Amino acid sequence: MTIIALANSKGGVGKSTLCLLIASELAENGASVLIVDADPQQSCRQWVDRCKRAGTLPSSLLVMLASSPHDLKVVLTTTNAAIILIDVQGSINDLLIAAIVASDITLVPAKANVMEMVETVKLFEWAQSSLKRAPLRLLLNRVEGIDTRTTAFQDAVQMIRDNKLPALPTFVRARKVYEQFSKEAGSLAQIGKDPAKTEQVTKARANIVGVITDITRIIGETE
Numbered sequence: 001m002t003i004i005a006l007a008n009s010k011g012g013v014g015k016s017t018l019c020l021l022i023a024s025e026l027a028e029n030g031a032s033v034l035i036v037d038a039d040p041q042q043s044c045r046q047w048v049d050r051c052k053r054a055g056t057l058p059s060s061l062l063v064m065l066a067s068s069p070h071d072l073k074v075v076l077t078t079t080n081a082a083i084i085l086i087d088v089q090g091s092i093n094d095l096l097i098a099a100i101v102a103s104d105i106t107l108v109p110a111k112a113n114v115m116e117m118v119e120t121v122k123l124f125e126w127a128q129s130s131l132k133r134a135p136l137r138l139l140l141n142r143v144e145g146i147d148t149r150t151t152a153f154q155d156a157v158q159m160i161r162d163n164k165l166p167a168l169p170t171f172v173r174a175r176k177v178y179e180q181f182s183k184e185a186g187s188l189a190q191i192g193k194d195p196a197k198t199e200q201v202t203k204a205r206a207n208i209v210g211v212i213t214d215i216t217r218i219i220g221e222t223e
């Protein structure tokens with residue numbers, strides 16, 4: 001059983017979108033995947049419900065809710081899923097702590113922007129000093145194609161180095177198709193059935209496979 005949490009004390013950074021993208025990509029490949037929606041907003045549960053109504057939910061993907069550390073513990077001890085993804089609220093609370101501590105890896109999505117990353121740096125510092133286990137990895141999200149050549153992006157990279165933040169080598173690009181995915185009903189594979197979207201979807205899926213490959217390697221190294 002592999003447990004992957006998505007967390008950041010900051011809201012709107014892409015936790016739920018990335019949780020659903022990774023979960024659906026793994027499920028499309030036949031893995032049994034459980035999403036634990038531990039955010040009162042229930043964005044993941046709503047996406048799964050939309051997919052169920054549309055008949056587009058990958059068959060090996062399930063969602064369960066958890067509103068307390070106790071709920072989370074019960075879900076984690078009773079599930080048969082091979083891979084579990086936990087989506088938590090954008091604030092530091094008991095559930096976020098329980099999710100980090102239970103996870104093999106906690107992905108911390110953030111925009112590559114110094115102003116936006118100030119809070120993320122604080123989360124890493126707090127986890128390092130307060131938690132016995134803090135398998136946090138920064139995941140740069142919504143990176144525009146042109147960003148990487150800008151001073152703003154380079155400053156963000158410098159900030160990651162200066163603060164010795166462990167980051168995933170792969171970063172996730174800003175893509176219209178990810179936005180569409182989070183609002184509609186169905187996996188990227190489903191969206192890619194539209195011939196006009198096939199090319200975009202192929203690139204978008206390869207980006208997520210890159211993230212999954214990094215996760216697998218990091219978990220393998222820390223075992």
Ligand SMILES: Nc1ncnc2c1ncn2[C@@H]1O[C@H](COP(=O)(O)OP(=O)(O)OP(=O)(O)O)[C@@H](O)[C@H]1O
Binds near residue numbers: 011013017141180183
């Ligand atoms: N890589 C990306 N490219 C394009 N849009 C993205 C990307 N990542 C996230 N988004 C969009 O950003 C918005 C916020 O994402 P999301 O809801 O996943 O963030 P969150 O961290 O879960 O927010 P909250 O703290 O409210 O739970 C959504 O509209 C989503 O479609």
Ligand SMILES: [Mg+2]
Binds near residue numbers: 017039043
């Ligand atoms: Mg969310």
